[in-house]
Amino acid sequence: MLTCGIFTVLTLIATLLTPEFHIRVWGAAFLGMLVGVIIGFTSEFFTGDDKKPVEKVAEACKSGPAFTILSGFSYGLVSVMPSIIGIGVAALGAYKLLEPLQAQGGNYPMFGISIAAIGMLSIVGMIISNDAYGPIVDNARGLAEMAELGDEVLDITDKLDAAGNTAKAITKGFAIGAAGLTVIALLGAFQEIVQSATGQIITFNLMDPLVFFGTLIGSAIPAVFSAMLMLGVNRNSQVMVEEIHRQFDTIEGLKEGKPGVAPEYDKCIDIATIGAIKELIPAGLTAIIVTLVVGFVGGVNAMGGFLAGNIVTGLFLALLMSNAGGLWDNAKKYIESGNCGGKGSDAHKAAVIGDTVGDPFKDTAGPSINTQITVVSLVASITAVLFATFSLFG
Numbered sequence: 001m002l003t004c005g006i007f008t009v010l011t012l013i014a015t016l017l018t019p020e021f022h023i024r025v026w027g028a029a030f031l032g033m034l035v036g037v038i039i040g041f042t043s044e045f046f047t048g049d050d051k052k053p054v055e056k057v058a059e060a061c062k063s064g065p066a067f068t069i070l071s072g073f074s075y076g077l078v079s080v081m082p083s084i085i086g087i088g089v090a091a092l093g094a095y096k097l098l099e100p101l102q103a104q105g106g107n108y109p110m111f112g113i114s115i116a117a118i119g120m121l122s123i124v125g126m127i128i129s130n131d132a133y134g135p136i137v138d139n140a141r142g143l144a145e146m147a148e149l150g151d152e153v154l155d156i157t158d159k160l161d162a163a164g165n166t167a168k169a170i171t172k173g174f175a176i177g178a179a180g181l182t183v184i185a186l187l188g189a190f191q192e193i194v195q196s197a198t199g200q201i202i203t204f205n206l207m208d209p210l211v212f213f214g215t216l217i218g219s220a221i222p223a224v225f226s227a228m229l230m231l232g233v234n235r236n237s238q239v240m241v242e243e244i245h246r247q248f249d250t251i252e253g254l255k256e257g258k259p260g261v262a263p264e265y266d267k268c269i270d271i272a273t274i275g276a277i278k279e280l281i282p283a284g285l286t287a288i289i290v291t292l293v294v295g296f297v298g299g300v301n302a303m304g305g306f307l308a309g310n311i312v313t314g315l316f317l318a319l320l321m322s323n324a325g326g327l328w329d330n331a332k333k334y335i336e337s338g339n340c341g342g343k344g345s346d347a348h349k350a351a352v353i354g355d356t357v358g359d360p361f362k363d364t365a366g367p368s369i370n371t372q373i374t375v376v377s378l379v380a381s382i383t384a385v386l387f388a389t390f391s392l393f394g
Helices: 002-017 023-047 052-061 065-104 108-120 124-146 151-198 209-250 265-336 346-382 384-389
Strands: none
Touching: 002 023, 023 052, 023 065, 023 108, 023 151, 023 265, 052 065, 052 265, 052 346, 065 108, 065 151, 065 265, 065 346, 108 151, 124 151, 151 265, 151 346, 151 384, 209 265, 209 346, 265 346, 265 384, 346 384
């Protein structure tokens, strides 16, 4: 909040001292920053280890892993609503705020949406530092456990790790919101490119079968993209488990923890690194290829619907996965701190299962959707003229 306050005051002063900048532009940036704060508070409420949703999921863990997944996923769905409304308000408010300036020339309303995205990322230094905090304390916890520093140190690092999970969820909310506003601006850029190159004015009317066709396919891409990435995590996890079993079976003294006996860490690192690259390539290519196919089949109208569907579904899934993943992780931390039976209890075992599901949600698929919707929007803008010139039905 302090960072946002400093940004608000300094940018207002700079705007008032610079005649070239209109106060409405500052208003759009302020609106974007304000919505970012709302998204941050929403993420904190649904993932904080001292908040009701985490406590409710931890209570559900006592009934078994099925209830853990159901409750965590449900709270993740609910958490999407305030953030989506906020992004919508930021886009609409910024557009309307700069609409009166359109008489001066240029597409000021779409510029307003871009400025709102900049406002949301105006505190990028704080966002990056908070995002880095999570992995740092997570790894510190792992090092403390491997070094056998004792339960007191582990209790401290567990609390830090829980705070890190919440911090990561908050920063991802900022990034997702800014990505949503950015791609809305890219959608406007797509319209302008087509209009300047062909003179054709695109209207995204859902009653147009081409637009509806594109919207349906665009809505499905984030889901397929996420599924491919999470299935990749599943496949590589199985390979990793097999490698760990092999080392336990073949390296003498490793299972017993004999002094001087070390596992082959490099083999596990290779599995994770190479596997991640291999799984990302087909997921990325699928999104790009489908974008090109839709454009060449349905033309620019279908592509407009495709981008709109991709943006909406992408934002929804990214927020859901980020918040649900952090919620499951902190529910486990909440139980490990001595609640609902503590470590080793049936509730803890169920929470571990929830955390295992949540990791690919919040650390793999969720953050990647931001990149996917941005890449798809850029590909559509780059090839817009081709879609307008060569298409089957457009």
